[in-house]
Amino acid sequence: MAILIGQAMKKYIENNFASFKMDRGILHIAYKENLCLSLKAAKEVVSQRLKIQHGRAYPIVCDMRGIRDVTMDAKEYLVTEGSVLVSALAMITKTPLSLLYTEIYTLETPPITIRRFTDESRALEFLRPFVKLNDL
Amino acid sequence: MDTFTNRQRLQKINHHLLEMVKGNFSLRIERSDKKDELEALAAAINFLTEEIQESVLHHGYKNPDNIFALTDQMVFILNRSYRILQTNNSVKRFLQCKQRDILHNEFEQLLSTDSLKNWRETVEKLEEQQEQEARLRLSFKTEKGLLLPADCKLIFLRGNGVIQDKILVSSSHILPSPKNYELVSPRNDEFSKKMIQQRALHKKHHLYSTDIESIRAAREFIMDHIQGPVPLIEIAHSVGINEYKLKRGFKELYGSTVFQFIKDQRLRKARVLVLYTNKSISAIAKLVGFKKGNHLSREFKKLFGHSPTQLRILNIDHDTNNFNTDTSN
Numbered sequence: 001m002a003i004l005i006g007q008a009m010k011k012y013i014e015n016n017f018a019s020f021k022m023d024r025g026i027l028h029i030a031y032k033e034n035l036c037l038s039l040k041a042a043k044e045v046v047s048q049r050l051k052i053q054h055g056r057a058y059p060i061v062c063d064m065r066g067i068r069d070v071t072m073d074a075k076e077y078l079v080t081e082g083s084v085l086v087s088a089l090a091m092i093t094k095t096p097l098s099l100l101y102t103e104i105y106t107l108e109t110p111p112i113t114i115r116r117f118t119d120e121s122r123a124l125e126f127l128r129p130f131v132k133l134n135d136l
Numbered sequence: 137m138d139t140f141t142n143r144q145r146l147q148k149i150n151h152h153l154l155e156m157v158k159g160n161f162s163l164r165i166e167r168s169d170k171k172d173e174l175e176a177l178a179a180a181i182n183f184l185t186e187e188i189q190e191s192v193l194h195h196g197y198k199n200p201d202n203i204f205a206l207t208d209q210m211v212f213i214l215n216r217s218y219r220i221l222q223t224n225n226s227v228k229r230f231l232q233c234k235q236r237d238i239l240h241n242e243f244e245q246l247l248s249t250d251s252l253k254n255w256r257e258t259v260e261k262l263e264e265q266q267e268q269e270a271r272l273r274l275s276f277k278t279e280k281g282l283l284l285p286a287d288c289k290l291i292f293l294r295g296n297g298v299i300q301d302k303i304l305v306s307s308s309h310i311l312p313s314p315k316n317y318e319l320v321s322p323r324n325d326e327f328s329k330k331m332i333q334q335r336a337l338h339k340k341h342h343l344y345s346t347d348i349e350s351i352r353a354a355r356e357f358i359m360d361h362i363q364g365p366v367p368l369i370e371i372a373h374s375v376g377i378n379e380y381k382l383k384r385g386f387k388e389l390y391g392s393t394v395f396q397f398i399k400d401q402r403l404r405k406a407r408v409l410v411l412y413t414n415k416s417i418s419a420i421a422k423l424v425g426f427k428k429g430n431h432l433s434r435e436f437k438k439l440f441g442h443s444p445t446q447l448r449i450l451n452i453d454h455d456t457n458n459f460n461t462d463t464s465n
Contacts, residue, residue, distance in 0.1 A: 034169055036250060050412035055419075069167050069179065072186050080401055081408045084424075095171035100179055109356045111363070 015048050017041040022052065025135030026127050030063035037067055042074035046082050057087040059130035061123050064091055064098040075105060083110040088130040090123035091116050144281075145174050151280045152181060161189035162230070162309055164275070164283040166248055193310060207308060210276075210286070214303040218243045218259070221302070230309060232279045243305065248275040248283050258290060268292050274307070284309070343385050350375040351385040358394070362401055363425045368394060398425075403439050406432055410444040411451050417444045 011022040017035055021028040029049065035041065049060075089112055093099045102116050113130075117123040145168065152165050164185065165178040210230055213222040220238055228235050231246065238246065247255055251274045258272045269291045275283040286307035293299040343351075353375040358366055371394065372382045386394050402424040409420045418429035426432040437443045442450065 046408060047412045050408060053413070055409075055413035055415040065171075068169060068171075072183070072190075080404050084405045084408055085413075096173045096176040097171040097179060100176040104180075104183060109359050111359050111361075 011052070013048070013052065015044055018045050018048070020048060020052055022058075025058065025131035026124060027052065027058045027060045028063070029060060031066040033066045034068045035066050036069040036071075037074045038071050039073040039077055042077045042082065046077070046084075050085065053085050055085070056132075056135075057085045058135070059088045059090075059127035060086055061090045061092065061120065061127060063120075064093050064101055065095060067098060067101055070101055070104070075108070078105065079108040079110045083112050086112045088113040088127055089115075090127050092118070092120055092123055094118050142174060145178070148281050149174075149178060149181060152185070152282055155282070156185060156188070161185050161192060162284055162286075163278065164285055166275075166277070166281060166283045189310065207310060210307045210309065212243060212305040214243050214305065216301050216303070218303065226309075230278075230284055231276055246276050248277055251275045262290070262292055268294065276307075343388055347377065347381060347385050348389060350377045351382065351389050354382055354386065354394075355390065355397075358398060359401070362398065363423070365425075366398055399435060400439070402426060403432075403436055406436060406444065407440060407447070410436075410448050420444070 013020050014032075016032070017037070018029050018031045027049065029045070031037070031045075091102045091105075091114065093102050093116055099116070106114055106116075115123070115126050117126070148165050152163060155163050164182045167178060167182075168175060208226050208230075209224070210227045211224040212220055212227065215221055219240055219242055221240075223235060223238065225235075227233075227238070231238075244252060244255065254272055255274060258270050261267070262270055269289060271287065271289055273285065274288050275285045278284055286309060288305055288307040291304040291306075293302045293304060354371050354377075357371055357374045368379050368382065372379045375382075377385075383394060386392075386397070390397060392400070405424045406420050406426075409415055409423065410417070413420075415423070416429070417433060421427070421429045421432035424432070426435070433443050433445075436447075440447065
């Protein structure tokens with residue numbers, strides 16, 4: 001497993017449901033286009049994320065635009081198991097559909113700091129105070 | 137063209153809402169690949185329908201004298217080319233179609249686009265592995281273009297005689313409203329009697345809408361404080377109701393006691409930390425809100441059947457998906 005060295009180094013991985021990129025102490029997750037987020041997909045996304053994080057909490061920016069549908073059990077999984085080791089969450093929503101899914105998710109009040117954004121740079125600005133110095 | 141498509145999408149939403157008015161919460165609006173306001177509306181209505189359906193189901197379980205009146209099945213018999221040979225009458229009722237319109241057609245024609253992949257993969261697997269049966273979730277298309285999602289059972293009949301080389305597909309459903317259908321005899325066993333007595337007792341403690349709001353707020357309070365100690369009295373005070381009402385109302389609304397809910401939430405989080413991190417059990421215990429590692433281990437084993445350490449050992453081989461380094465960006 002590679003170790004982060006300096007600001008220039010980034011890490012990237014993707015599975016069938018999303019891509020994951022660690023950059024300057026912030027984890028970027030982007031769901032794949034036209035994704036139906038089932039319980040199976042939610043489990044794989046959470047397990048992949050936790051493997052990347054190695055037991056540390058990170059601020060996360062999550063691009064919701066690819067999601068076409070979310071099942072009820074997937075939503076419940078993301079609210080409970082999906083909130084583990086997340087220091088703050090910025091959700092990127094640019095379509096009415098992705099906005100709806102973020103609203104439904106936040107209605108369940110997962111125990112983390114969450115904000116919605118349409119602009120990624122503002123989302124990163126919001127997350128920056130949550131980055132730990134040794135993750136830079 | 138867009139106006140025409142949007143009109144069709146609105147018609148489906150309209151049909152769906154009319155079905156809901158009739159008390160039918162089994163159907164869903166078929167989703168398109170668009171991401172506009174109309175699609176968000178369809179998704180929101182589907183979520184709402186599922187919430188209501190779950191609530192109806194919950195009440196069904198709480199009313200055991202009518203429990204069997206609330207369920208029905210669709211049954212299809214297919215040949216080896218997956219064409220429909222026979223169905224039961226419930227197919228007509230659930231898919232709102234005439235039996236003669238679907239007989240001898242391909243079974244796949246009844247399925248939504250999303251379900252087709254799942255169906256083909258399952259059938260292929262059964263054919264290849266010579267297995268007899270499988271469970272799968274399928275969405276059927278109704279005549280008015282709505283979807284009927286259902287947990288189905290697929291059985292390959294490989295015996296001799298008339299059943300040879302036939303395929304049986306069955307699905308279970310909650311009926312739209314028991315009053316519209318012939319009632320099956322009520323259950324009359326000891327369990328039902330006990331449940332009816334309990335229900336009569338519960339009626340004395342009716343929950344008002346303000347209580348429901350408070351109990352929902354209590355759930356939010358719990359979720360916000362789940363990592364630390366959450367005494368019942370503190371939860372009750374934070375939402376302005378007494379402990380007795382909180383205890384009874386929470387169980388009524390969410391189907392578990394406050395303590396069970398807190399414990400389950402903590403254990404579910406602990407499980408993913410055990411599986412996908414290398415943190416020590418005591419560190420995980422502290423992170424999710426247990427005082428000590430051995431307390432977590434004990435409760436963990438009760439719920440999941442393995443201690444955290446056993447589970448970690450059992451799943452160690454799956455943990456092979458490493459994170460690649462990419463310095464090109």
